[in-house]
Amino acid sequence: DIQMTQSPSSLSASVGDRITITCRASQSISRYLNWYQQKPGRAPRLLIYDASSLQSGVPSRFSGSGSGTDFTLTISSLQPEDVATYYCQQSYSSRPFGQGTKVEIK
């Protein structure tokens, strides 16, 4: 099975900061990588698919990049409503999700 490892597991940043979350696959998954946001007590929401495509309705401050084994999710200017846990998910094989990165406001 492909293992997905996210880093950091949590981060705290100020409003307006640029933040980056990394997701690493244990083997190449081309660009089959997606990102979700989950706010406390809510269902996950698809943000980015195919590594860099923005899901409809998602603010443009969210962006994704990467291919092969290394991927990043960037929030260009952190907003209070971005407090959430972010998950990467590979659509290459089974057991798809990373362990999550919790984002808080400093």
Next chain:
Amino acid sequence: EVQLVESGGGLVKPGGSLRLSCAASGFTFSNYSMNWVRQAPGKGLEWVSFISDSSGYIYYAASVKGRFTISRDNAMNSLYLQMNSLRAEDSAVYYCARDSPYCSSASRSTTCYDYWGQGTLVTVSS
């Protein structure tokens, strides 16, 4: 508006059974593959099962294979998960999630999920 509404969760004893339902609306249900994804309290997301639009392809996570059965009724716009031989480690919020028609996949059993229900809580405890 796309809506997915789960029901059927509750408290069940170890070894017991439960059937979850997911009512879909706002889209042509029969055109989409569907999934169950679960989340144990305070933990991450775990994909559980996949069913293709016409039920021709069905896949399960190793952790539930042989105990859980996914099914759907396209006439009723409904998705189901029959859970048998439940264990404490099956305790979780169970979400139904729709396969996105846009994201790419190298495997039929996993793609990305563009709409999710609100979840239904299953607690397995004596």
